Amino acid sequence: MKILLAVDGSSYSKKMLAYLSTHEALLAPGHDYTVFNAQTALPPRAKAALGKSTVDAYHAEEAAKVLSTTTKFLKRHGIDAKVEWKVGPAGSLIGKLAEDGQFDLLVMGSHGHSALGNLVMGSVATQVLAHCKTPVLLVR
Template sequence: MKILLAVDGSAYSKKMLAYLSTHDALLAPGHEYTVFHAQPALPPRAKAALGKATVDRYHAEEADKVLAPISKFLKRHGIEAKLDWKVGSAGTLIGKLADTGKFDLLVMGSHGHSALGNLVMGSVTTQVLAHCKTPVLLVR
């Protein structure tokens, strides 16, 4: 099975990994894993002031802060995963990658905002479900 793990470095991502580690059918060396992290873009003024090289380095360092511990966790379970990250809207990027990458399953933690919170702030989960035809396993 080809599985996409969407992570943001939060406690919700850690809960998702803990859930996977207790379900041998989901966390097994026979599957192909991609761990994906989406970062919000910096404001245009900040990018202009800092320059492209500095902004690119910043995004790479931030992605490494999220992906390195997850890679280490998976290696402890005997799993080599592909690591990937992009800058942009998390919900849109995750949903599109799940479909274009032809994944069998997308697994992600859910922050569990209230309905009012989702209306005000939007929800990455809602955006993913709107942009994705791949089955999604949400871990709360």
């Protein structure tokens, strides 16, 4: 099975990994894993002041911090995962990668906000569900 793990470095991503570790069918060396992180773009004024190379280095460093924790976890379980990251809105980037990469399953942690909370604050999980047809496993 081709599985996409969307991570953001939060405690919710850690809970998602803990959930996977208790379900052998989802965490097995026989699957093909890709770990993905979406970095929030810096405001245009910050980009202009810092310069493209500085901003690119910042995003690469932040993504590496998030992704290294997950890849270390997977390696402890005998899994060598592919790693990807992009800059932009997380919900649409995750949904697009899930569709374009033809993944069988997308797994991600969720904050578990109420419907009202999602309306007020937005929700990456809600955006992902709106942008892809790939089956999604949300772990609260």
